[in-house]
Amino acid sequence: MTRMLRWLKHQFNLHMDKEEEAKTIESIVKNVSFKGANLWILAFAIMIASIGLNTNSTAVIIGAMLISPLMGPIMGAGLSLGLNDFELLKRSLKNLLIATIISLITSTIYFLLSPISEARSELLARTQPTIYDVLIAFFGGLAGIVAVTRIEKGNAIPGVAIATALMPPLCTAGYGLASGQWLYFAGAFYLYLINCVFICLATLAIVKYLKYPKKAYVDELRGKRVRRSITIIVVVMLIPSIYLAYTLVMENRFKDNANKYIQQVFEEKHLTVIYKKINYKGTSSSIEIAVLNKKISPQEINNYQQLLTAYGLKHTQLVIHQPSDSTLDINTVKNIIMQDINKDKDANALVIAEQLKQLQAQLKQPAPQQAAYPVAQVSTEAYTLFPQISSLSMADHVRYATTNTEAPADTLTVITVKVKKPLTKAEQEKLRNWLNKRLALKNSALWIQ
Incomplete structure (x- = not known):
């Protein structure tokens, strides 16, 4: 058992092929800023994603997510929390805010001009978060930061961009603004915030696990204030996130x-x-x-x-x-x-x-007409033949096939007989045959009480 545990620990060791910490930090920090080409790429990606949502094209939406540079500032925020780097946190949040505003403006303009105003299924799917969105964002964020910290990056980053789906909720929020449907906007923007928070928390978790060196401050008093502020921010993020996850699970x-x-x-x-x-x-x-x-x-x-x-x-x-x-x-x-x-x-x-x-x-299927049965007369005749009977009633029930809605409806006549003492099987069969013949029934059910 101990050997097995050692083998598993070796196989899942994240320290083995880890990139130099300075290079990883530099790589993440480089993708935090949104200016120049990055802003143009973001605007183009948002436009493509909006067209994909508007025309219900999954392939176009996936393409837009691959182009999008939105992951940069979110990972930067998670890294800054792990390093106690307050300046990087402010810079990451500022750039994320800029990217969010530009995205909302771009998508709103597109949907204001688009001749297609109907909300298709791809768009509607981004209006209400579920617990699965939380799980996808968190595990997608874990996969993303693990890939970034490797020497060989592999193809995880594009997959993470598709899985976490940051672009479509933003575009859907733009559609809500353009069409004046505030519930669409609120639901989609809420989903976008969920993705951002849980990707950020996943990044923080891996940075802490890999024990990246925290930023040192010459002024120890300032360092304490920064660490206290970072701790408060993490707690403020964690408590609502746990409550949100619990609420979504219950829902x-x-x-x-x-x-x-x-x-x-x-x-x-x-x-x-x-x-x-x-x-x-x-x-x-x-x-x-x-x-x-x-x-x-x-x-x-x-x-x-x-x-x-x-x-x-x-x-x-x-x-x-x-x-x-x-x-x-x-x-x-x-x-x-x-x-x-x-x-x-x-x-x-x-x-x-x-x-x-x-x-x-x-x-489309006309319901069969309710037949008028001579209940009083039949009851008297039945009592003569079967003195055990104390009462008799009957009614038609319309019956539809559950597996084929196009199948025609038919009528089932249900006869309810209340008896003073139980009928034998032979007597029950005799009563059933007599009633079917007496009333010329094709579909009937006999219920004896």
Whole structure:
């Protein structure tokens, strides 16, 4: 076991092929400044990324990320925190601010002039951060700084630029400014800040691990003030970052549980969910759904509400949208969805389009007419043949295929029989055959209570 540990320590040793510390610091510091060619390259890259987002072209967006020099000042900030170099920190943050402003101005101008105003999927994907964005930024930052500190740089840096994706959120923020959609701007800029902070923290972690020499100050008092200031900055960055990561983990867990709840409680019970919205707000979260061709009673809603706890959704409110009659027409659902869009501009247009498409496919199929059965007469006849029966009821249920929305609907007649004492299997079969023949039924189900 000890030999294995020694072997692993040797294999993962970051000190083996490490570049000279002075050369690594010089390399990072050189890429901190934004002036001259760097600013032009940044503006061109932002323009390319904006075009890619506007036309929904993944390849163009990746190309723009490869060109972008945005990683420089972020790594510079992380390095400065590790070296206790306050001057380098100020310079890095100043250049990062300049780069951010230039990027926002460039992307805003492009989207103001662009004839395509629709938000496509590539753009919408950058409006709401998740825990995966945090993980990508942190591990991407680790890969980037490890590559920079090597003698052989390899091809990690371009990959890190693509993975951490600093450009698209900035361009999306510009789209939000240009179109006046402030929630788009806030969500995208928040994602950009997350990337910056976690790349910076990853750089700081590796610089500390490799024990880079801290900057020495002739004035010891000034040195203490700088070290104290750097410590405060690191703590201020770490605490919100940990809270953010925790919040995003809880939100993702809530959404996973909510989707599982909707699938198992509604969809697997042959209820067609044509609209759903999952709202995570801590202890005041909610799930909104609309179900096709099913009138849900208050008692059923209460039962569904109680099931939420079993799926880890305590303190969650279930909201079921339904009209006053037993079917949900397309105009009703459209109104629900449009009201939701007006309340929340971040609604995913593609998801909504798919929901409406599925709804329209269902509504193309006319629901079979409810048959009028002579229930009273059949009940009397059934009691004569089977004295064990105390009551009998029947109703038609519209049945849709769950795997093929284009398949025609059919009708299943459900007959519910309450008995005073149990029927034998032979008696149950005899009753089923008699009812099918008496009512000329093709599709029926007998339920004995």
